[in-house]
Amino acid sequence: MRQDFKISYSRINLYLFCHYKYKLVYLDNIYVPISVDITFGRIIHKTLEQFHRFEKSNRDLLFECYNNSWRNDGFVNPQQIFEYYQRGKQMLENYYRSFKESDTEVLYVEKAFDTNIGKYKFIGIIDRVDRYPDGTYEIIDYKTHIKAWEPERVNEDLQLSFYAYACRSVFGFNPDKMSVYFLSENKKVYTIKSQIEISDVINVAINTAENIMAENFDPDVSKCQICDLKFKCKFFSF
Numbered sequence: 001m002r003q004d005f006k007i008s009y010s011r012i013n014l015y016l017f018c019h020y021k022y023k024l025v026y027l028d029n030i031y032v033p034i035s036v037d038i039t040f041g042r043i044i045h046k047t048l049e050q051f052h053r054f055e056k057s058n059r060d061l062l063f064e065c066y067n068n069s070w071r072n073d074g075f076v077n078p079q080q081i082f083e084y085y086q087r088g089k090q091m092l093e094n095y096y097r098s099f100k101e102s103d104t105e106v107l108y109v110e111k112a113f114d115t116n117i118g119k120y121k122f123i124g125i126i127d128r129v130d131r132y133p134d135g136t137y138e139i140i141d142y143k144t145h146i147k148a149w150e151p152e153r154v155n156e157d158l159q160l161s162f163y164a165y166a167c168r169s170v171f172g173f174n175p176d177k178m179s180v181y182f183l184s185e186n187k188k189v190y191t192i193k194s195q196i197e198i199s200d201v202i203n204v205a206i207n208t209a210e211n212i213m214a215e216n217f218d219p220d221v222s223k224c225q226i227c228d229l230k231f232k233c234k235f236f237s238f
């Protein structure tokens, strides 16, 4: 195992999905096919990152950022490109309307952090951190799924607990609010993470890192049917 090993939410998530898949991706460098939804998500994230880096903002600027960020990789034909492009346009129209009505200050966008969990380096990128006029803070994670998750699923998701930890340890404040912003429906779903939940995910991170260091890469064949690497994996069988 490399000495410069770092843990991140996406690594932990992948390891928890299937330990062997983690090995294929991060140790064997097996290429994961880029799906259209991954490409689309990256385009929207890039658009909003560019947009919020400008001091003054307007609708035309947002769409200029969208056009600059657009890539065709992963789309299968011109019709699909057109459909996704239109979907993104509608998403951004709604986003811009809500943004103009909000009174928050966008403090950070696509903010990279580098900290520690136990003896391990922990890295990641937070989509957005806002500050409200009353001095409170909100962490926002963008999602571009067609349909918003139910609040229960947002509550169970580990990602925001990791970001709450990073916020406190890197930026020095506790987030007062945390939300997942489902851009397709222009809807934020809020969640609260208790100190116990945050401590629990820290333990998950440490256990995961220790298992990876111990080279525990057992396959989880119950996930094979939904795995995008199944055709490159020796454990997959029809």
Ligand code: SF4
Residues within 6 Å of the ligand: 018, 019, 020, 021, 024, 219, 220, 221, 223, 224, 225, 227, 228, 229, 230, 231, 233, 234, 235, 236
């Ligand atoms: S095909 Fe199955 S065993 Fe192989 S990496 Fe995917 S989930 Fe794991």
